[in-house]
Amino acid sequence: MSIFTIMPGLQRIIGTLICLSRFTFNHMKKTLVIGFLLLLSWGCSKAPAPGPTIQDPFIRATTLPEYQITPGGVHIRLESGTQLSAAGEDAIDRGITDTLEKVQCAYGRSNELSSYTVAILQAEPDSNGDPAYKVPCGPGCGYEGTEYDKGGYILAAGQYIAAGTPFGNVIALPEHVGKEEHLRRVAGYEAEHVELAWFDGFKFLATQVHGPTTGHPLIPECPANPTDDPAKIPHK
Numbered sequence: 061m062s063i064f065t066i067m068p069g070l071q072r073i074i075g076t077l078i079c080l081s082r083f084t085f086n087h088m089k090k091t092l093v094i095g096f097l098l099l100l101s102w103g104c105s106k107a108p109a110p111g112p113t114i115q116d117p118f119i120r121a122t123t124l125p126e127y128q129i130t131p132g133g134v135h136i137r138l139e140s141g142t143q144l145s146a147a148g149e150d151a152i153d154r155g156i157t158d159t160l161e162k163v164q165c166a167y168g169r170s171n172e173l174s175s176y177t178v179a180i181l182q183a184e185p186d187s188n189g190d191p192a193y194k195v196p197c198g199p200g201c202g203y204e205g206t207e208y209d210k211g212g213y214i215l216a217a218g219q220y221i222a223a224g225t226p227f228g229n230v231i232a233l234p235e236h237v238g239k240e241e242h243l244r245r246v247a248g249y250e251a252e253h254v255e256l257a258w259f260d261g262f263k264f265l266a267t268q269v270h271g272p273t274t275g276h277p278l279i280p281e282c283p284a285n286p287t288d289d290p291a292k293i294p295h296k
């Protein structure tokens with residue numbers, strides 16, 4: 061079923077959510093959790109920064125050829141010069157699965173792991189040393205002049221790229237060499253955006269821009285034993 065069947069309005073806002081590097085972890089102190097929606101119709105690419113062109117990750121993620129499939133069935137696209145180890149494949153499988161389990165618990169349904177495509181993009185370390193990749197951000201992108209502005213670009217820790225027709229469930233992640241636990245977390249976080257797009261459109265829209273109370277995780281953990289919660293025991 062197309063996501064647009066579920067939430068017709070989404071087809072007007074096809075774009076990408078950026079989870080800025082140094083972003084998303086609610087439990088981190090001094091968290092500044094920000095994301096934003098790049099509208100294809102007016103995205104940052106309209107105002108290219110000086111210097112080498114940085115291609116929009118949406119274009120990169122949706123045009124790369126499929127390169128490998130993880131044991132869990134996730135379709136992997138590798139940007140030139142990147143690679144994904146077996147440990148990295150496992151981290152992605154586990155991270156997305158973590159989210160699917162929460163979604164199944166919260167909404168009674170979820171996408172299949174094998175419905176996901178992950179584009180691995182060329183990375184550079186952010187100020188914390190965690191992998192991130194460049195996203196063009198010229199005048200008007202919303203971050204020029206801020207601490208995130210690296211001079212015509214910003215660094216992203218990961219992105220929701222698309223959900224449903226026509227591109228499938230696509231997320232972009234920076235290449236991780238080692239740091240599998242970080243990769244697992246970021247993969248799970250980006251999958252949260254995808255699952256919300258499918259099953260909770262209002263929350264998807266409400267969390268497309270991250271803030272102090274809307275950072276990842278966006279979907280609560282499933283209670284270990286829901287029947288222990290009196291509120292969830294049906295009244296007789």
Ligand SMILES: [Zn+2]
Binds near residue numbers: 077079084250270276
């Ligand atoms: Zn996010």
